[in-house]
Amino acid sequence: MAVRSEQSHRAILEATMMLLDERQPEALTVQRLSIERIAKEAGVSKTTIYRWWQSKAALIIDTFLDNHVARTPVREDIPALDALREHLGSLAEIYSGREGRLVAQLIAECQYDALTMNEFKERFWLPRSHAVNSLIERAMDEGTVRSDLAPEIIAELLYAPLYFRLLFQIDPLDRDIASRFLTAGLEGIATRAAH
Amino acid sequence: MAVRSEQSHRAILEATMMLLDERQPEALTVQRLSIERIAKEAGVSKTTIYRWWQSKAALIIDTFLDNHVARTPVREDIPALDALREHLGSLAEIYSGREGRLVAQLIAECQYDALTMNEFKERFWLPRSHAVNSLIERAMDEGTVRSDLAPEIIAELLYAPLYFRLLFQIDPLDRDIASRFLTAGLEGIATRAAH
Amino acid sequence: MAVRSEQSHRAILEATMMLLDERQPEALTVQRLSIERIAKEAGVSKTTIYRWWQSKAALIIDTFLDNHVARTPVREDIPALDALREHLGSLAEIYSGREGRLVAQLIAECQYDALTMNEFKERFWLPRSHAVNSLIERAMDEGTVRSDLAPEIIAELLYAPLYFRLLFQIDPLDRDIASRFLTAGLEGIATRAAH
Amino acid sequence: MAVRSEQSHRAILEATMMLLDERQPEALTVQRLSIERIAKEAGVSKTTIYRWWQSKAALIIDTFLDNHVARTPVREDIPALDALREHLGSLAEIYSGREGRLVAQLIAECQYDALTMNEFKERFWLPRSHAVNSLIERAMDEGTVRSDLAPEIIAELLYAPLYFRLLFQIDPLDRDIASRFLTAGLEGIATRAAH
DNA sequence: CGATAAACGAGACGGTACGTCTGGTCTTGTG
DNA sequence: CACAAGACCAGACGTACCGTCTCGTTTATCG
Known part of the structure; x- marks a missing residue:
């Protein structure tokens, strides 16, 4: 019984994003952001945060995914090479702003903790990776990309x-x-x- | 007058490296490494560390450069493309071990602080970048690499x-x-x- | 409708006594004893405890009275002075063990809260006090104790x-x-x- | 080197007394008094308090002794029995006010922790006990008190x-x-x- | 005998405080 | 006057309980 309060949940995610938002005066980095501060900002007790998130990084990944609405779609209605160019372009655009800073800091966090790395890869990188690999395979089928290289290698290279x-x-x-x-x-x- | 104690200086650098050495039991990450701990290990007061280094990252960059003896040389006696392959290979090899973890954590630190980023780029990246750009220009001269692309772009790509x-x-x-x-x-x- | 669950009631009292029992390893003091812990131990929800007891001290007084079976009787079949000696002796004996520690801690609790003090006096001290005052009055009647002093004063003194x-x-x-x-x-x- | 800051020391004792002073609105009991609150009130960090006092009770004993200026003197210029009456009287007077509440709460704390009990007895009770035992021995010498009872027993009785x-x-x-x-x-x- | 209202377990919630830890600054001798 | 020693303020850490508050789920009369 006793079920998660969706209100608190949202307040926490929003407070986190707000504090990390570099458009704010005195924006915080992931490192300087404290659970204590999020709790105060969200009007929530620390306990509630610790109840639902195992670490600060886990919370930030959730926050990121929650806010990552303007996704970088992989189009299926155009040639794979064009879709790839479109996808890489929109990614570059998104990463040039505050979302980019956030991803950079998430990657930084991963360097310090294997669990964070795991969660980051599973929830962030893998889904994207799958989409891209499919795209590259499609390009191979369409005959525009060499099929003598593993799609994963190509993805990394690009x-x-x-x-x-x-x-x-x-x-x-x-x-x-x-x-x-x-x-x-x-x-x-x-x-x-x-050659 | 009293001048900087070379003995303390060395003790600090060595203590730092020792604490970060993953071959130790209970190795520390850059994040978990504290000035306090370094001071204790080096038999030095915190004041002395703060006097000479502006931040933990600055100290770690010094430590890294101090220990980064086995560099990745850029050979001049072989074709540029071969030298490039050799250089990338030795870099990969070095980065596969604990030095790689350290560089990764240094890059992570840079995501949180612009000054650290600056220091890292100037002392670590720029020298390497110059060497590599020269190498690529040599390859262009040798006619093995396209000269219609900026060397910096090529360096990044590789x-x-x-x-x-x-x-x-x-x-x-x-x-x-x-x-x-x-x-x-x-x-x-x-x-x-x-094409 | 729905009536107090005698089963829960007993489980709570027993869990409380068990946790306070100094014969247990890791015995708790009244101060360290938490409602949360009692609830878990009794297999009962906190709500149920809070429903029936206004404070931790109230619960502990109940627990104490519940377990205080081997009372210190005031004998009526012997001279009052002998009964007094017997009563004081058995009280000393009882208070020398774990029941003594519990009473001491109850008295301690009373120093922090007037309601606890009230409850303690009414349920614990007053009944005993009445019995003793009667005994002293009997001694006065028997001519063995001065009757120019208030029985309460004598009781306190002894x-x-x-x-x-x-x-x-x-x-x-x-x-x-x-x-x-x-x-x-x-x-x-x-x-x-x-004199 | 680095020596205790007398300024902080005093600020802590004064803040503690202030918070416990029942003449204040919202006076606190020893139990409700928190280290956190004292630190804030004294403008001092918690670390400083924990550095110098092992427990809340130790701090409060210090505070008490620090403020216990209006002592209960044992006069030597009058008959022992008169000095005893004077001493007991002034003690009763002092204990009827806020200092009495404080002592009562200190005794309460002792019921929960053996170390506190020890410190309380050594720093508070023993000195007083010695003075009183001397007084009773003087009374015995003066022939006003029975010398067939141990002075300690008499002291307790009174x-x-x-x-x-x-x-x-x-x-x-x-x-x-x-x-x-x-x-x-x-x-x-x-x-x-x-008799 | 089925409705209904209480008591119940479970446990989430906003809070307060705990005692520990580190960061970075400041102070006090020592050599 | 650089240094070690370490006290200091600040404030976050993750945990333990507090007492309140939904939630369904028994359970025991009463209509």
Whole structure:
């Protein structure tokens, strides 16, 4: 009996997002964000948070997924290569803002704790990975992508530069650069003569 | 006048490395490593550490560089493409062990603090980046790499998968996979017909 | 409709006594004993406890009276002074064990809350007090105790040393010391010449 | 090096006394008084309190002794019996007010923890006990008190009624009742014929 | 004998406080 | 005057209970 209070649940997720929102004055990083602060902000007791989330990172993954409404869809009505370009472009766009900072900090948290890494991979990376692998397989079927490489390798090769930019913050992320990375990856960077 | 005690300096760096060494029982992550603990281990007062390092991350970067003796050399006596393959391979090898974990955690720290990010990029990334850019330019001169792309873009494209694996820990890093990523990057993943 | 569950009632009293029983390993004091713990131990919900007892102390008084079977009788078949000696002796004996610790802790609880004090006095002290006052009045009638002092004053004078020992735990309580206190109180501690 | 801050020390003692002072609105009992609250009131961190006091009770004993300036002196310039009457009277007077409530609550705390009991006896009861035993021995020398009873027994007999009233709060404490208890104790409550 | 209202177990909830820990600053000698 | 030693304020940690509050689920009369 006694069932979870949906009201508290929502208040917690919203307070968390609010505190992490960099558009706020004095925005917090995931590291500086404390359960204590979330509880106070949400008008909820710490117990309630600890009851439902095992760690701060688990809560933040939930918050992220909860707010990740503007997804990066994988279109099925256009050629796979075009869908890939569209998908990478929208990902770059999304990651260029506060959601990007959040993902970067989530990845950072994963470096400190194996359980967080696990949860992150299962709930965030795997679903996306599956969608992308399917897309690449479709491209192979359509004959636009080499089928002598594992789709996973191809996925990593194409996605890695976006995460590299996200985490190293050397140059900005946008649709254009995502597109250029894709083109370079498709064509290869060797001169023709080198083959 | 009294000048910086070299003895304390070394003791601090060594204590830091020792505490982070995963071969120790109860190895610490960068996050769990505390200044307090380092001070105790080094037989030094906290004041002394705070006097010379602005943040925990700055100290850890120093520690890392201090210990990063077995570097990944960029050979000049062989074709640039071979040197590139060698370099990426040795990087993958090094990053597959505890030094990899440390770099990953340093990158994580950077997500929380702009100053740390700055210091990391200037002291760690830039020197490596310069070496690699030169190498790519040499490859262009040698006619093995396309010269219609910026060297920085190419560098990102080739290095990103290694860091992706380092940070996502999906599959292991080794010389072989590094080599395969390089080959795929060079050849391109599109079918010839797609061009 | 629906009437108090005698089963729950008993389970609560027994769980309480069990948790307070110092013969148990990890015996609890009244202070450390929590309603939560009693509920779990009794297999009862907290609500049920709160429904029937206004405070922890009220429950403990009930528990105490429930278990206080081996009472200290006031005999009527012997001279009042002998009955008094017998009564004080058996009280000392009982208070020297775990029941004494419990009474001491009940008295402690009373120092923090006027309602507890009230309940304690009404249910524990008053009945005993009445019996003792009657006994002292009988002694007066029998001509063995001065009748120029209020019986209440005499009662306090004779009982106080037992409670003093119970609460200060300086020296142990037993029949012998109770008897010596009574004798001293009866005879007075002044030399005859001082009168 | 690094030495205790006398300023913090005083602030803590004063905050504690202030919070326990029943002349304040919303006075606290020892039980309800929290370290957290004291720290806030004193403008001090909890760490500082925990550094110097092992338990709440230890702090409160310190606070009590610190404030117990208006002591109950044992006069030496008058007959021992008069000094005894004076001493018991002033004790009763003091215990009738807020200091009495504090002592009562300290005694209550002792019922829950052996270490507190120890500290209380050593720092509070023993010094007083010594003074009183000397006084009783003086009375014996002066020939006003029987010397066939141990001074400790006599001390308990005379002091117990005051503590009994303090803890049971049946009737008020004052100089007069203290004096009457003393007289009754000296004379004995038995009729002369009973001897 | 079936309706109904209470008592019940379960346990979530907002709170308070616990005692511990670390961060970063400040103070006090020592060499 | 750099240093060790370590006290200090600040505040988060995760836990234990508090007393209140739904929730269904017995259960025992009463209409």
